[in-house]
Amino acid sequence: MKNIIIFLFISLSSLSSGAQEITYSKPGHEENFWRYDIIGKLNNKLLIYKNIRNQHLISIYDNQMKLKENVKLKFLPSNLISVKFANCSDRVDVIYQFQKRNVFYCMAVVLDENGKIIQEPIQLDTTHIGFLADLELYHTTISEDRSKIMVYKIYKGDFYTGNGLFHFTTLLFNDSFQLLHKSQIQSFFETEKDLFSDFLVDNDGNFVFTKGTKLGSTDLFYQLILVTKRPAEDNFNIHSLDLSGNLLDRVDLEIDNLNQQYLINSLYYKKRNGHKEGPYTAIWSKRADSLVAKNFFSFAGATSGMAKSQTNETNSLDYYYLGDVILTKNGGFIVTAEDLAIQGGYILPWNLRDNHIFSSAGYVFSSFRSLASSFYKNIVILYFDNKAHLQWSNEIEKSQTGYYPPSFAVINTGNKIHFLFNEIDRQAPIMKEQTLISDGSLSNKAPIRNLDLKYELITALGKQVSSHEMIFPCLFGRNNRCFAKVEYKY
Numbered sequence: 001m002k003n004i005i006i007f008l009f010i011s012l013s014s015l016s017s018g019a020q021e022i023t024y025s026k027p028g029h030e031e032n033f034w035r036y037d038i039i040g041k042l043n044n045k046l047l048i049y050k051n052i053r054n055q056h057l058i059s060i061y062d063n064q065m066k067l068k069e070n071v072k073l074k075f076l077p078s079n080l081i082s083v084k085f086a087n088c089s090d091r092v093d094v095i096y097q098f099q100k101r102n103v104f105y106c107m108a109v110v111l112d113e114n115g116k117i118i119q120e121p122i123q124l125d126t127t128h129i130g131f132l133a134d135l136e137l138y139h140t141t142i143s144e145d146r147s148k149i150m151v152y153k154i155y156k157g158d159f160y161t162g163n164g165l166f167h168f169t170t171l172l173f174n175d176s177f178q179l180l181h182k183s184q185i186q187s188f189f190e191t192e193k194d195l196f197s198d199f200l201v202d203n204d205g206n207f208v209f210t211k212g213t214k215l216g217s218t219d220l221f222y223q224l225i226l227v228t229k230r231p232a233e234d235n236f237n238i239h240s241l242d243l244s245g246n247l248l249d250r251v252d253l254e255i256d257n258l259n260q261q262y263l264i265n266s267l268y269y270k271k272r273n274g275h276k277e278g279p280y281t282a283i284w285s286k287r288a289d290s291l292v293a294k295n296f297f298s299f300a301g302a303t304s305g306m307a308k309s310q311t312n313e314t315n316s317l318d319y320y321y322l323g324d325v326i327l328t329k330n331g332g333f334i335v336t337a338e339d340l341a342i343q344g345g346y347i348l349p350w351n352l353r354d355n356h357i358f359s360s361a362g363y364v365f366s367s368f369r370s371l372a373s374s375f376y377k378n379i380v381i382l383y384f385d386n387k388a389h390l391q392w393s394n395e396i397e398k399s400q401t402g403y404y405p406p407s408f409a410v411i412n413t414g415n416k417i418h419f420l421f422n423e424i425d426r427q428a429p430i431m432k433e434q435t436l437i438s439d440g441s442l443s444n445k446a447p448i449r450n451l452d453l454k455y456e457l458i459t460a461l462g463k464q465v466s467s468h469e470m471i472f473p474c475l476f477g478r479n480n481r482c483f484a485k486v487e488y489k490y
Contacts, residue, residue: 331386
């Protein structure tokens, strides 16, 4: 999954057209794409965190993308290990960690829309270790409504006990950073055999993730469990998911807070040395505390875009990987998958993520696998209803290459879903768009209006900041960097 905001559909029936408007910030040679965070919009101000030569700033832009102020975050220490920002509509929560001597500190600060402190630094937790290490010990996940904040740390048992099992510490906070519950749990999860989905927390404070058991030395799962922990409990609830003898490629987990359910998606194989057959999807009901729907859909003989692109020489499903999951109001959901094949084989794309173990220190390492693919091809779009039945599918045809990750961006404006991606046109990268409506139909592929060709938008790194606006980092010339806002007006 890409790190983008996912919105519920307000409606998928409107066919109203809208105009795009693109606004660019002033280019600057000091901008560094790899050390920034698009925080979001607060009271019509856009906030972007930047780390420029180890100086921590929040840049504040107006609606015309004019820089109004650079605010120095003086509370962040020089030995900072990581920092996370959460846009909470009327404030920004900042959670950061650093190590001083043999103690790790996890702290929190609250800022206003001007980047000013409105709640002084709070110590959330500390951990004593016997060595100095530059690692990310604490991890944070925040509920969709921003009412629950889960700080967790995971270490391997052999760090203390000599075994290879995982130990979890979870700290659940409310939106005022008051501790609601702290748990310490020793699991039966094994460091060498298990891989995990993202760790999430729902609006009620339930901690949830999936664990897959690998088949030998492969990254294929032959067993999968859904793991949940209620807010005030000190144990994991283990729910085995029957895979009917199939193997899963990798797992995406999403929380549907509106419909009180967890969505599990993957692509599956029937056998170890076989080909990907199609999507696996499952729906877990919180209310019933049970699996209410699952489906293994095979594209063999189907007329979908995925099946049509197969050849006799190779099954192109093998090169598809899951992208975004977009929730619909009625409990259904849209899943995208992207073709990342290259001639003669493939390598893992930059934006695919597995939770790996930082073996030297025994903690979960949250910097995910990051290898660039040479080609980013077609996007398949699948719509499942609330019974996990595939209702329709469609395909966006594209072909991308580039030094920076090309791929695509998705902006959900409520009545439409816009797919944005760069393609080479007349030897220049041009951002193009196709729009999806409720019946699965796609508009014709066309360049975004009002583009300034002196700017190259990095589509894969875009972030939706409101119901109709998306921010992209972009290149201006060889060394200049800036940001662009794409806004849809109806």
